[in-house]
Amino acid sequence: MLLKDKVAIITGATRGIGREILYRLAEEGAKVIGLYANNDTEAKKIQNDFIKRGLSVDFYKGSVVERSYINFVFNEVKEKYGKIDILINNAGITRDNFITQMNEEDWKKVIETNFLGTYTCCTEVIPYMLAQKYGKVINMVSVTGVVGREAQVNYGTSKGAMIGLTRLLSRRYAQEGIYFNTIAPGLIQTEMIDTVPEHKIDNFLQYTNLKRVGTTKEVANAAVYLSSELSDYVSDVVLKVDGGFCR
Secondary structure: OOOOOOEEEEEOOOOHHHHHHHHHHHHOOOEEEEEEOOOHHHHHHHHHHHHHHOOOEEEEEOOOOOHHHHHHHHHHHHHHHOOOOEEEEOOOOOOOEOHHHOOHHHHHHHHHHHHHHHHHHHHHHHHHHHHHOOEEEEEEOOHHHHHOOOOEHHHHHHHHHHHHHHHHHHHHHHHHOEEEEEEEEOOEOOHHHOOOOHHHHHHHHHOEOOOOOEOHHHHHHHHHHHHOHHHOOOOOOEEEEOOOEOO
């Protein structure tokens, strides 16, 4: 097992990519802690499934932008397990539009959840990882944050900001044993794309070399790699899991 006895916290862990990462890290031996905002039903369903599989998971409900909540959760995890090895900042939302049609509320909500939530979690976990002289932090971004997409101005901005934050934190803390990297998925089959019109999916795939939508497991496998010792000489990378998106 690549992650035997590692302690991993995953935000946005009850759906899509976050849920798959939760499962994959647990399958590789990690003790996983899932943070989620609203979906009690899915959290309970996952917990029951983990019990059937002989795996362990802890869930905490709350908002990643509330520092008091994050501080409480991280302290609880440290008290229970003695360490925090891995943090995966996956919590995120979309409120897509062009900049001239973007309303203030949608702009602020996306920036707050995606970027400020990641910032809060990073700043809260750093002291724990500094004390143990080790840690791996993965910030889940998007190809939209890498190349830009006109109709996702708030989402793309938030993900681009996360890439910048990751770079700065990597430069500051790499020599302290803390790894900061990002994963930039392309179009992935999740609940998030179920409402995307087919013509928009076709347009995206037109610029994707593999000409297909990716799976959550393919993204989760990248998270396993960056969480494990296989990536011990990898720092400040944007690992694109996008099927060769080239727009």
